[in-house]
Amino acid sequence: MKPRNTGDVEKVVAWAAAEDQPLEIIGQGSKRTLGRPVQAAHVLDLSGLTGVESYEPAELVLTVKAGTPIAEVEKLVDDNGQELSFEPMDFGPLLGVTPAQGTIGGVLAANLSGPRRIKAGAARDHVLGMEAVSGRGEIFNSGGKVVKNVTGYDLPRALCGAYGTLAVATTVTLKVNPKPETSATFVLSGLDDDDGIKALCKAMGSSAEVSGAAHLPAGVNGGSSSTVLRLEGFSTSVDYRFKTLQALLGTYGTPSRLEASETGALWQTIRDVKPYAGGETPVWRLSVAPTAGPQLVANLGEAFELQAYYDWSGGLVWLSCLDGSLHEAEIRAAIDAVGGGHATLVRADASQRSNVPVFHPQPAPLAALSRRLKEQFDPKGILNPGKMVSGV
Amino acid sequence: MPAPDQAVLARRQEILSALQAIVPGEGVIHDEREMRAYETDALTAYRQLPLIVVLPETVEQVSKVLKYCHDNDVKVVPRGAGTSLSGGALPLEDGVLLSMMKFNRVLDIDYDNRAVVVQPGVTNLGITRAVEHEGFYYAPDPSSQIACSIGGNIAENSGGVHCLKYGLTTNNVLGLEMVLVTGEVIRLGGKHLDSEGYDLLALMTGSEGLLGVVTEVTVRILQKPETARALLIGFPTSEDGGRCVADIIAAGIIPGGMEMMDKPAIHAAEDFVNAGYPRDVEALLIVELDGPEREVDYLIGRVEEIARANQASHVRISESEEERMTFWAGRKAAFPAVGRISPDYLCMDGTIPRRELPKVLARMRELAEKHGLGVANVFHAGDGNLHPLILYDANKPGELDAAEAFGADILRLCVEVGGVLTGEHGVGIEKRDLMTDMFSEADLKQQQRVKCAFDQKHLLNPGKVFPVLHRCAELGKMHVHKGQLPFPDIPRF
Ligand SMILES: Cc1cc2nc3c(=O)[nH]c(=O)nc-3n(C[C@H](O)[C@H](O)[C@H](O)COP(=O)(O)OP(=O)(O)OC[C@H]3O[C@@H](n4cnc5c(N)ncnc54)[C@H](O)[C@@H]3O)c2cc1C
Numbered sequence: 061m062k063p064r065n066t067g068d069v070e071k072v073v074a075w076a077a078a079e080d081q082p083l084e085i086i087g088q089g090s091k092r093t094l095g096r097p098v099q100a101a102h103v104l105d106l107s108g109l110t111g112v113e114s115y116e117p118a119e120l121v122l123t124v125k126a127g128t129p130i131a132e133v134e135k136l137v138d139d140n141g142q143e144l145s146f147e148p149m150d151f152g153p154l155l156g157v158t159p160a161q162g163t164i165g166g167v168l169a170a171n172l173s174g175p176r177r178i179k180a181g182a183a184r185d186h187v188l189g190m191e192a193v194s195g196r197g198e199i200f201n202s203g204g205k206v207v208k209n210v211t212g213y214d215l216p217r218a219l220c221g222a223y224g225t226l227a228v229a230t231t232v233t234l235k236v237n238p239k240p241e242t243s244a245t246f247v248l249s250g251l252d253d254d255d256g257i258k259a260l261c262k263a264m265g266s267s268a269e270v271s272g273a274a275h276l277p278a279g280v281n282g283g284s285s286s287t288v289l290r291l292e293g294f295s296t297s298v299d300y301r302f303k304t305l306q307a308l309l310g311t312y313g314t315p316s317r318l319e320a321s322e323t324g325a326l327w328q329t330i331r332d333v334k335p336y337a338g339g340e341t342p343v344w345r346l347s348v349a350p351t352a353g354p355q356l357v358a359n360l361g362e363a364f365e366l367q368a369y370y371d372w373s374g375g376l377v378w379l380s381c382l383d384g385s386l387h388e389a390e391i392r393a394a395i396d397a398v399g400g401g402h403a404t405l406v407r408a409d410a411s412q413r414s415n416v417p418v419f420h421p422q423p424a425p426l427a428a429l430s431r432r433l434k435e436q437f438d439p440k441g442i443l444n445p446g447k448m449v450s451g452v
Numbered sequence: 453m454p455a456p457d458q459a460v461l462a463r464r465q466e467i468l469s470a471l472q473a474i475v476p477g478e479g480v481i482h483d484e485r486e487m488r489a490y491e492t493d494a495l496t497a498y499r500q501l502p503l504i505v506v507l508p509e510t511v512e513q514v515s516k517v518l519k520y521c522h523d524n525d526v527k528v529v530p531r532g533a534g535t536s537l538s539g540g541a542l543p544l545e546d547g548v549l550l551s552m553m554k555f556n557r558v559l560d561i562d563y564d565n566r567a568v569v570v571q572p573g574v575t576n577l578g579i580t581r582a583v584e585h586e587g588f589y590y591a592p593d594p595s596s597q598i599a600c601s602i603g604g605n606i607a608e609n610s611g612g613v614h615c616l617k618y619g620l621t622t623n624n625v626l627g628l629e630m631v632l633v634t635g636e637v638i639r640l641g642g643k644h645l646d647s648e649g650y651d652l653l654a655l656m657t658g659s660e661g662l663l664g665v666v667t668e669v670t671v672r673i674l675q676k677p678e679t680a681r682a683l684l685i686g687f688p689t690s691e692d693g694g695r696c697v698a699d700i701i702a703a704g705i706i707p708g709g710m711e712m713m714d715k716p717a718i719h720a721a722e723d724f725v726n727a728g729y730p731r732d733v734e735a736l737l738i739v740e741l742d743g744p745e746r747e748v749d750y751l752i753g754r755v756e757e758i759a760r761a762n763q764a765s766h767v768r769i770s771e772s773e774e775e776r777m778t779f780w781a782g783r784k785a786a787f788p789a790v791g792r793i794s795p796d797y798l799c800m801d802g803t804i805p806r807r808e809l810p811k812v813l814a815r816m817r818e819l820a821e822k823h824g825l826g827v828a829n830v831f832h833a834g835d836g837n838l839h840p841l842i843l844y845d846a847n848k849p850g851e852l853d854a855a856e857a858f859g860a861d862i863l864r865l866c867v868e869v870g871g872v873l874t875g876e877h878g879v880g881i882e883k884r885d886l887m888t889d890m891f892s893e894a895d896l897k898q899q900q901r902v903k904c905a906f907d908q909k910h911l912l913n914p915g916k917v918f919p920v921l922h923r924c925a926e927l928g929k930m931h932v933h934k935g936q937l938p939f940p941d942i943p944r945f
Contacts, residue, residue, distance in 0.1 A: 116805065206835070211873045214658050238706065
């Protein structure tokens with residue numbers, strides 16, 4: 061079913077609730093293999109819900125229909141010298157589907173953020189308001205269309221990362237930011253994982269305003285390892301901060317510098333997990349405290365053959381299980397052992413994804429609370445059943 | 453407020469004994485005189501003695517107190533430092549006031565991961581104080597930062613001058629430990645980014661004490677910017693000032709702070725602190741640029757150009773730290789300064805799209821006339837967050853009512869032009885009855901369903917935020933319309 065407006069979405073969901081008909085919600089379906097496979101007789105396809113409702117560059121606020129292609133949104137703000145600063149990743153390369161697909165509703169539902177997450181925040185941090193239809197088939201508005209608002213619970217943010225299991229977003233209001241004038245990357249070569257992450261953390265704790273901090277061990281993206289730090293802003297400031305980093309990290313080796321165009325390509329590679337593109341090995345996305353990254357990878361490396369690289373100053377680990385097994389239990393135990401975090405299975409075939417918890421399991425009281433929230437918003441369990449948690 | 457439950461009032465002695473068994477010694481206050489200290493928060497127009505005050509010291513005590521209250525249908529109002537301006541911490545006659553101010557320790561400082569773990573009673577400024585010797589700070593900076601607690605900041609999603617560039621509390625919190633009303637303890641997030649599952653951290657931030665009691669907070673800290681400089685810019689009209697703000701942002705510049713004052717506020721502040729503000733302007737803008745020195749010098753020049761292009765009649769650029777502080781002195785003292793020219797004032801808080809500023813200021817002058825009261829304006833110009841100060845005299849009969857009516861009109865005006873009822877102070881009891889001006893019945897129902905997921909019996913801070921409390925059972929009903937398959941003409945997948 062392909063609704064053309066919010067009223068249509070309301071009708072479809074109200075009907076589905078009344079008839080106990082589960083719905084799979086999709087934008088363009090580009091992330092269909094993210095999360096657990098959904099068992100639903102009907103597809104609610106939002107790709108017809110497109111268009112800009114209002115855009116005020118000087119207010120830093122953009123309101124669009126949820127089915128608007130992300131590529132169109134990015135072009136629109138780019139034409140106005142602005143950007144979505146959470147830098148959504150493109151799962152196309154990793155999942156072996158067409159790149160540059162997807163809708164803004166899908167980006168938010170999956171709370172997808174790229175390398176700039178460590179400075180600018182996640183997708184959810186840029187959401188100001190939302191019009192949505194709950195699993196009860198009720199249209200509601202939450203949040204607002206201004207950058208500062210604390211009126212009522214922050215539902216728009218909470219609906220991010222819910223993978224369409226609480227409500228179907230129909231219109232979203234986002235905060236946009238000015239696009240930096242230029243960028244450059246500070247590169248250190250040959251560091252091992254420990255030193256690489258130490259250097260990244262040191263830089264992140266400086267006043268250099270780093271907007272990307274990744275470590276690619278040897279063999280991940282070419283020959284020797286690279287530890288890379290992205291600087292963005294006015295060109296005079298980028299040059300100045302490059303020198304700041306040089307002074308700060310001199311003991312780690314002699315840096316080289318990538319200019320804006322190479323910087324763009326490198327960070328797109330890191331963002332979109334291109335080192336694992338084209339493969340079929342299971343891929344996990346792990347989030348831990350930045351300094352815990354190398355220990356986690358070292359521990360797991362003793363248990364099975366893997367490849368890993370680090371974004372978010374060490375805190376985001378993209379892990380590929382080279383032997384084809386999922387190693388779910390070992391990975392989750394290893395995360396707990398380094399102080400907590402979470403692991404999400406992002407690439408695996410459908411049978412594997414239905415057999416393990418794709419998202420990190422939660423302690424009982426928290427899982428119960430999440431379930432109560434789901435029951436409030438979608439009492440019939442018709443929105444993407446089983447997408448996040450088996451049986452929910 | 454909901455009518456007090458007579459049965460609970462009658463059981464006071466029994467409840468007291470139970471709480472004393474959980475929190476020993478001076479942790480339970482029941483003497484009327486001692487409880488006076490808790491009868492109001494910073495919205496002092498409202499006062500109410502609580503049933504009993506409890507000051508727990510451990511998470512276990514918090515958990516037991518909540519479980520006891522839950523099992524025995526006793527309401528609980530959490531309280532931090534009591535600086536709320538919307539009445540969020542106002543006690544209930546039939547409710548326990550749960551003060552979190554004994555939770556005042558910094559638990560862990562982790563510079564490598566740029567994270568600090570604190571108990572909720574630590575003050576906002578206390579976090580910065582704990583890390584500033586290493587050059588770090590905690591960015592959200594409400595003006596009350598010396599007093600307000602981080603727990604209260606979470607509950608109110610507080611912001612300050614730095615918000616435009618560095619975000620609100622919600623953008624700077626990594627994790628929480630909290631106790632549900634049932635006594636269950638849960639953890640959300642931590643030193644890692646983005647929690648798994650539903651983003652309950654987002655719901656907790658700004659939940660005004662209605663969803664759970666925060667017992668531990670992990671925040672992100674930042675390295676202090678290398679330098680900061682400010683411009684003081686005067687304009688002959690507020691339109692010019694508004695346009696200048698828009699042009700600065702359109703030029704790709706996000707200042708560390710951008711604050712505006714109108715004529716009455718400028719005069720009050722200047723009379724009070726002699727900051728050197730020009731008196732012959734309609735609008736005064738302070739723009740602070742922070743960051744690497746080279747960048748700040750460059751941007752100062754750009755902002756000056758933009759100001760001149762917008763008819764600025766007065767431009768001063770700080771050449772020293774001392775001068776920068778002088779620019780801010782007047783702005784920071786604006787509230788007490790207004791307190792000198794009027795016996796009482798109400799500080800309102802609403803946000804508007806910035807382009808509506810001239811219209812809103814003009815309408816506000818009309819409303820001032822209608823209600824027969826004065827108004828002075830200081831506001832966060834960068835994000836359109838207004839703080840009109842309504843001047844009145846509580847000793848003159850009818851003036852408080854007029855001030856409240858004026859305030860409600862201003863907030864309705866904010867909503868009418870596309871803005872919201874509150875930008876940083878919260879809804880509390882102050883704006884509760886205006887929620888229906890911004891949200892429809894369906895909108896409010898979804899909000900209350902969140903409450904039902906967390907607190908089925910509505911025992912945590914009831915009477916705040918929502919004008920009518922639907923019972924959860926009633927909210928749970930579904931209007932089911934059996935019907936035809938919609939869009940029979942559209943092919944299935
Ligand atoms: C002079 C002055 C200036 C101010 N300036 C600003 C400003 O610039 N920006 C801004 O945003 N605000 C400002 N405020 C408002 C106020 O300081 C903030 O809202 C602050 O966050 C309240 O913190 P508190 O600890 O005093 O909370 P309280 O007033 O004690 O409580 C506020 C709310 O938080 C809840 N609460 C408190 N602790 C907890 C906890 N541990 N767990 C769960 N719920 C809890 C309470 O139930 C209540 O609903 C100002 C206030 C004053 C008096």
